[in-house]
Amino acid sequence: MANVTAADVKRLRELTGSGMMDCKNALVDAEGDFEKAVETLRLKGAKDVGKRAERTAGNGLVAEYFKGEGDGTLLELNCETDFVAKNESFIELADKITKFAAESGVADVPALLGAEIEPGKTVQALIEQNSATIGEKLELRRFVHFTGAYVASYLHKSDPQLPPTTGVLVQLDKVDPQVARDVAQQIAAMAPKYLTFEEIPADVIEKERALAETKTREEGKPEAAIAKIVDGRVNAYLRDFVLLEQAFVKDNKKTIAKLLDEAGVKVERFVRFKVGQA
Template structure:
């Protein structure tokens, strides 16, 4: 019978990120030899790449990198379980990737995967190797890199025991750390999709207008009033998704637009990532 303890299983699990039963089986196969068990798990992970491709990476984290106040990046890196999400090796991988992405100048997650992070090794291959070692499907999600007058971020942990799962990057036209923090936290909490009404795609507006008109007619509103009612409902609905139109969470009497005007600051752009959400 293989000679190993529960502590050995725990240590192997922490080192590799593999499941408890996989660790027990590896130690049994290795007859208690810890290093051999590590190698068994890595080999098994490499063989299971095809199987993992069909699995869902719904957990993970948001990692950030800053190189001065005007240069910041966010990267979403996904895995299958929250156990791996808080694994030190997984976190280190995410931190390495977001720093590399920012410094290499890639413009998208697709470009990042193709980039050579080590001589003869792409980021995609590095992620595949990490996936084989850890034993879970790992994915690069969304990426944002802002360079401007002032860039700030906010990372939110929904669970104190886990790494951040929501991240915000915001660019202002002038430096103001307090406003940047307030706006970033607003974006994290209220999840706006657009900066201004002008950014909303026409097809989104038309779809909402059609729904509002159908609802209004079903309510039996007078024909002469329908157009005005529909427009009001569309604007009210879409206002929730426009950052500048949202009520400031710290002071509901003013909008974000008013907050910015009071401080002489403008938001140039923003990005919000929440793990598992598109």
């Protein structure tokens, strides 16, 4: 039997993202042959793909790709553990799919998964192939592709040892790198859901209004004042979720709307991805 060292196991784990004991057993079975050990892990992974389908892919990364200053793509690829999230092959897979998403022109995740990224191989098949090799459930969760006058991004690492887990893509009506970066960082930090009040769905407003009214009545406020109090509470609550209404994190004396007005720039749209969150 071949002498399998801890260094060998570590190397195979880094190469495949598989568990420590799986790597050790694969090396023992392969009598120290790395190529055979990798193939063993791939076969084991392929056999277990169905079992992995029910597991949660709550880790992962956010990747980006730009074709120019007015063309950017943001994508979230999930896995089960942070160990795999920082695996080089997983990062390369995310980058490859993100670039393909930008260049293929597909509109949504189902179309992207069904598109042929390699001759005879769809994105879904490529993900499943890597899932089998790595030994974890991998999932393409979402992506967005913006084109306009100016598109910028911001990627944030919550842990310096891991790839970015929060990503923002913002589109402006004109080129302004500094404002774009300030706004993207604002979105990353403060997590707005809407650009303006007008974008808030009516059902969201009504739900918040009902809660505010119930709370106000329970406090015994005068009937004549209830409507005004409810309006104030609803607006104050929802303002935190509207980008243009938020206080600028670098200068809380001005709103994002004021920042943009001073720069003569408009935000046309934005998106924020945080791994594991809606």
